[in-house]
Amino acid sequence: MVRDLIFKNRRYRRFFQEEPVSLETLRELVDLARFSPSARNAQPLRFILSNEPKNNALIFKHLAWAGYLKDWAGPEEGERPSAYILIVGDREISPTFGSDHGIASQSILLGAVEKGLGGCIIGSIQRPGLQAALHIPNRYEILLCLALGKPKETVVLEAVGPDGDIKYYRDAAQVHHVPKRSLDDLILN
Numbered sequence: 001m002v003r004d005l006i007f008k009n010r011r012y013r014r015f016f017q018e019e020p021v022s023l024e025t026l027r028e029l030v031d032l033a034r035f036s037p038s039a040r041n042a043q044p045l046r047f048i049l050s051n052e053p054k055n056n057a058l059i060f061k062h063l064a065w066a067g068y069l070k071d072w073a074g075p076e077e078g079e080r081p082s083a084y085i086l087i088v089g090d091r092e093i094s095p096t097f098g099s100d101h102g103i104a105s106q107s108i109l110l111g112a113v114e115k116g117l118g119g120c121i122i123g124s125i126q127r128p129g130l131q132a133a134l135h136i137p138n139r140y141e142i143l144l145c146l147a148l149g150k151p152k153e154t155v156v157l158e159a160v161g162p163d164g165d166i167k168y169y170r171d172a173a174q175v176h177h178v179p180k181r182s183l184d185d186l187i188l189n
């Protein structure tokens with residue numbers, strides 16, 4: 001079951017934007033992060049929830065999508081995320097946040113998949129602009145943004161070919177392909 005969930009937990013970048021994600025759902029997802037591992041159990045992460053069109057639009061314009069898809073600037077209006085969870089770190093608790101936000105992201109996204117949702121981890125964020133736009137105090141460092149919604153695209157995994165190219169791509173039918181390295185390539189001994 002965990003394997004199935006991890007398989008289904010792909011990065012989705014096009015959504016049924018009109019399908020709302022409730023604040024209650026977002027809170028349930030953050031609750032999964034709450035029970036996830038944290039270095040020194042410091043629990044320095046904080047979460048900013050957004051599910052209203054105006055706030056979503058504000059967040060959207062500070063994000064960069066799918067760097068390998070050079071001819072695609074990101075989801076169009078109508079296919080944008082219905083919600084976001086912005087992960088920030090509280091500098092008053094810890095000067096660095098290690099792997100906590102990566103682990104929290106995976107917990108949240110696995111929970112989203114279980115609920116029939118999907119999302120994308122966005123690390124490419126115009127941080128100063130977003131910090132100002134959302135009036136986030138300097139005490140909090142923007143770490144990652146999770147874009148969420150009901151996925152409107154098909155994502156398939158495939159083996160990395162002999163050329164070793166790991167770049168994801170879209171085919172003529174707009175199916176998103178993600179090459180993954182083989183297990184033997186990953187395990188060194």
Ligand SMILES: Cc1cc2nc3c(=O)[nH]c(=O)nc-3n(C[C@H](O)[C@H](O)[C@H](O)COP(=O)(O)O)c2cc1C
Nearest residue numbers: 009010011064065066067120121122123124168178
């Ligand atoms: C830390 C991190 C940052 C990422 N940042 C971005 C990003 O800024 N924009 C984006 O479109 N995808 C981003 N991604 C998604 C990756 O491109 C995606 O995970 C990768 O293509 C593999 O696809 P998969 O997650 O479906 O296996 C990020 C993923 C991670 C783990």
